[in-house]
Structure formats: C-alpha cells, structure tokens
Amino acid sequence: MAAFRELGLAPWLVEQARQMGLSRPTPVQASCIPPILQGRDCLGCAKTGSGKTAAFVLPVLQVLSEDPYGIFCLVLTPTRELAYQIAEQFRVLGKPLGLKDCVVVGGLDMVAQALELSRKPHVVIATPGRLADHLRSSNTFSLKKLKFLVLDEADRLLEQGCADFTADLEVILEAVPARRQTLLFSATLTDTLNELKSLAMNRPFFWEAASEVRTVDELDQRYLLVPEAVKDAYLVHLIQTFQDEHEDWSIIIFTKTCKECQILNMMLRKFSFPSVALHSMMKQRQRFAALAKFKSSIFKILIATDVAARGLDIPTVQVVINHNTPGLPKIYIHRVGRTARAGRNGISITMVTQYDIHLVHAIEEEIKLKLQEFSVEEKLVLDILNHVNITRRECEIELEYMDFDEKKEINKRKQMVLEGKDPDLEEKRKAELAKIKKKNNKFREKVQQTLQEKNRVHMGSVSSLLSDLGC
Numbered sequence: 001m002a003a004f005r006e007l008g009l010a011p012w013l014v015e016q017a018r019q020m021g022l023s024r025p026t027p028v029q030a031s032c033i034p035p036i037l038q039g040r041d042c043l044g045c046a047k048t049g050s051g052k053t054a055a056f057v058l059p060v061l062q063v064l065s066e067d068p069y070g071i072f073c074l075v076l077t078p079t080r081e082l083a084y085q086i087a088e089q090f091r092v093l094g095k096p097l098g099l100k101d102c103v104v105v106g107g108l109d110m111v112a113q114a115l116e117l118s119r120k121p122h123v124v125i126a127t128p129g130r131l132a133d134h135l136r137s138s139n140t141f142s143l144k145k146l147k148f149l150v151l152d153e154a155d156r157l158l159e160q161g162c163a164d165f166t167a168d169l170e171v172i173l174e175a176v177p178a179r180r181q182t183l184l185f186s187a188t189l190t191d192t193l194n195e196l197k198s199l200a201m202n203r204p205f206f207w208e209a210a211s212e213v214r215t216v217d218e219l220d221q222r223y224l225l226v227p228e229a230v231k232d233a234y235l236v237h238l239i240q241t242f243q244d245e246h247e248d249w250s251i252i253i254f255t256k257t258c259k260e261c262q263i264l265n266m267m268l269r270k271f272s273f274p275s276v277a278l279h280s281m282m283k284q285r286q287r288f289a290a291l292a293k294f295k296s297s298i299f300k301i302l303i304a305t306d307v308a309a310r311g312l313d314i315p316t317v318q319v320v321i322n323h324n325t326p327g328l329p330k331i332y333i334h335r336v337g338r339t340a341r342a343g344r345n346g347i348s349i350t351m352v353t354q355y356d357i358h359l360v361h362a363i364e365e366e367i368k369l370k371l372q373e374f375s376v377e378e379k380l381v382l383d384i385l386n387h388v389n390i391t392r393r394e395c396e397i398e399l400e401y402m403d404f405d406e407k408k409e410i411n412k413r414k415q416m417v418l419e420g421k422d423p424d425l426e427e428k429r430k431a432e433l434a435k436i437k438k439k440n441n442k443f444r445e446k447v448q449q450t451l452q453e454k455n456r457v458h459m460g461s462v463s464s465l466l467s468d469l470g471c
C-alpha cells in the first residue's frame with residue numbers, strides 16, 4: 001500500500017503522522033487524500049476505526065501550509081466530545097504549522113468562543129447548533145473565505161426529518177462560500193448518498209470500503225437472549241465475568257435513555273464496579289470529566305447513551321455491551337465500532353429480549369453477518385437476581401427523590417432562555433401546532449373516506465355497466 005509520501009503529503013506532515021503512530025495510510029486515507037489534494041469534493045464511507053479523521057485532517061493541513069490564513073476550514077460533527085477529539089488530531093498533526101484552532105460547541109461560554117472566532121483561527125471544529133447561534137447573534141467573524149467544509153459523521157448531520165441539525169445547517173450553509181471543497185465522511189453514508197452528493201458540488205470523489213460486511217473482521221459480534229425482567233442481572237453477571245477474567249479491559253455499555261443510563265450507573269456503583277455515566281442531561285464539564293476518567297482508565301466502565309455511539313476513539317475499549325438492542329442498524333454499527341479499532345480485536349454483546357428479535361434480523365441484514373450467541377450459566381444469574389432487582393429499585397427511588405425528570409424539564413427551559421426563547425410561549429406554540437396537526441389528520445381521514453366511498457360507488461357502477469354489456 002502506498003506510503004503517505006506517495007500520496008502527495010509534504011515531508012514535515014509525513015513525519016508528524018509517523019510520530020503520531022500513523023506510519024502507513026489506511027485504505028480510506030490512501031484512496032481519499034490524493035483526490036482531496038487535487039481539489040475535488042470527497043465522500044468517504046469506511047468502516048468504524050479505519051482512520052477517516054486523518055483522511056481529512058492530513059490533506060487540509062497540507063493545503064493550509066501552502067497558504068495559511070483563517071478561517072480556512074470548518075469541520076462539523078454531531079457531538080461535543082467528537083469536536084474535541086477531532087481538534088486534538090488537528091493540533092498534534094498541525095503543530096509545526098503553529099496551527100490555530102477553535103472548538104465551538106454547546107454547554108460552554110459563548111463570549112469566549114466569539115472572541116476566539118474573531119481572531120480568525122485556521123480551523124474551526126464545531127457542533128452545528130452552537131456555531132449557528134454565533135452566526136445568528138454576531139458578525140465578529142466570517143466564513144466567506146472558507147476553503148474546506150468537512151462533515152464528519154455526515155449522515156447523522158444530514159439525517160432528514162430530524163430536528164436536531166437541519167435548521168442550524170441551513171444557517172451555516174448560507175454563511176459558507178459556494179466555491180469550496182466539501183468533504184463528507186462516515187461509516188454509514190450510503191443510505192443518504194443523494195443528499196450528500198447534492199451538498200458536494202464539483203464531481204465528488206466517492207470511495208466506499210470494498211467489503212460486503214459493514215463491520216470490521218476483528219470484531220466478535222455476539223447476542224445474548226435475555227427476558228426483559230431479568231436483563232440487569234445478566235448485565236451484572238456479564239460485567240463481573242469480564243472483570244474477573246480481564247481486569248485491564250474497558251467496557252462501554254450503551255443504553256437507550258439518560259434516565260436508564262443514570263440508574264444503571266448508580267446500580268453498578270452499588271456493586272462496587274468502577275463505572276461512570278455519559279449522557280446529554282449531564283453538564284458539559286461533567287461529560288468531559290467522565291470521558292477523561294474513562295479514557296485514562298480511572299473508570300473501567302462507561303455507561304452511555306447514543307451521544308457516545310459515534311466516532312469516539314478510545315483504544316482501551318475491548319467490550320461493547322448493548323443493554324438495549326438498537327432500533328436502527330446504523331446505530332448498532334456505530335456503537336459496536338467503539339471497539340476493534342485500527343486493527344485491534346474486540347467483542348460486542350447485544351442483549352436481546354423477546355421484543356427485539358426483529359431488530360436483530362434487521363441488523364444482521366444490514367451488516368451482512370449473523371451474530372453468534374453468547375452463552376452464560378443461567379444458574380449464576382439466578383443466584384444474583386433478587387439482589388440486582390432490589391438494588392435497581394433502590395436506585396430508581398433515589399432518582400425520583402433527585403427529581404431527575406423535573407431536572408430534564410428545567411434543563412429544557414434553561415436552554416430555551418439561553419437561546420432567547422420564551423419557554424411558556426414555546427409551550428403554547430407546541431400546543432397550537434399539535435391542535436393544527438390533529439385537525440389536519442382528521443381532515444385527511446375524511447377526504448380519504450370520501451374518496452374510498454366514491455371509488456366504491458364508481459366501481460359499483462362500472463361493474464353493473466360491464467354486466468349489462470355482458471362482459
């Protein structure tokens with residue numbers, strides 16, 4: 001496989017990559033770096049952990065080194081943690097350039113960010129929401145001279161119909177020049193290819209990993225059939241087993257909601273497991289602290305919602321446990337892709353209840369691979385069943401006293417105030433919208449019934465006409 005030098009990268013950059021442990025390019029890097037250096041838009045779809053970040057960081061730094069100015073490159077990514085992780089790669093690889101970068105994410109001070117932006121950093125790494133807020137509220141910086149627009153986890157950012165990013169992306173796309181290079185990367189691009197191609201203007205170079213199987217070969221993918229009612233006892237048993245057999249292993253447990261994440265973390269702590277939670281209801285500094293402690297192995301177990309499903313690169317993660325079966329195959333692909341990265345081995349175990357069988361079939365259909373069963377000794381699980389269920393109940397009650405749901409409501413209202421919205425007005429708008437939607441649905445049903453009635457009458461007259469004609 002070509003070396004980085006043969007891809008057209010300058011010696012200083014090849015040396016920086018080598019010092020970072022990147023000695024030979026991965027397939028996605030070898031394929032995408034040359035067309036990007038030639039000035040083309042690029043859509044790169046490669047498996048999780050295959051080096052997509054460096055596939056855009058390296059060529060961007062190469063072109064920047066030829067004419068360093070700010071703001072040169074904007075990278076958009078769906079989560080705050082990913083923004084910092086990408087910024088880290090720019091900083092390490094761009095050190096000889098004296099690279100100036102700026103991370104623009106929610107949950108942190110807007111004024112400090114606005115000041116940093118006004119100083120024209122070379123590279124801005126942002127989550128769409130906070131960057132759009134800056135564009136709406138100030139004109140202390142401009143994206144008009146931008147050379148590169150990069151969408152990391154592009155399919156998540158461009159997910160149609162999801163309110164998360166659409167409005168903010170529109171604001172950002174209005175602020176960037178049409179004449180630019182657009183780079184889009186993800187492990188699950190193909191289902192949104194058309195939207196992606198419309199974004200990448202000039203004959204985008206499209207590269208997709210050749211293999212039929214969507215997950216990496218080094219990943220041992222298992223499932224564990226568990227009755228819903230005793231799922232947590234199985235979870236405790238699984239963790240105990242891994243901790244007994246491999247004390248240096250780190251484990252990520254994905255679950256569906258912030259509340260479930262909080263309860264599981266409290267429960268595992270009561271069993272003296274070194275666990276920490278990561279979800280979107282935590283304050284930003286708590287999220288960063290939790291991730292830092294997990295990355296440095298102070299805590300060996302991270303319990304997270306899908307805010308951590310994409311992109312996070314933590315080499316020590318050996319095990320991913322899906323406490324719930326993901327509703328979408330691509331969420332599964334990203335979750336289990338937190339292990340078995342950069343050629344290392346890893347194992348994923350998806351806990352499947354009697355209600356999830358169809359979801360497993362959809363996942364196997366998408367990844368083109370059958371999950372293998374992971375067997376456990378049921379007796380060992382039954383031995384701890386009561387203890388686990390009682391402990392969980394205690395945690396649920398403790399959480400109720402902490403007004404967790406109430407806090408969620410307060411956080412929502414606080415966020416609206418921060419965005420200059422009136423929470424009560426928003427509530428009223430939402431109620432009115434719901435009423436209009438209900439009225440529209442009723443009207444639509446009525447039209448449908450009338451049409452069906454008309455069809456029935458029409459078909460009745462047609463059939464009687466045909467019988468008169470002896471057809």
Ligand SMILES: Nc1ncnc2c1ncn2[C@@H]1O[C@H](COP(=O)(O)OP(=O)(O)OP(=O)(O)O)[C@@H](O)[C@H]1O
Nearest residue numbers: 022024025026048049050051052053187311313342
């Ligand atoms: N050429 C290379 N040689 C060795 N390691 C590499 C190379 N390129 C990247 N890596 C390492 O591989 C790991 C995964 O890289 P990265 O996070 O960019 O993967 P990704 O494809 O973006 O994954 P995901 O789809 O999960 O976001 C990182 O630790 C990175 O340092």
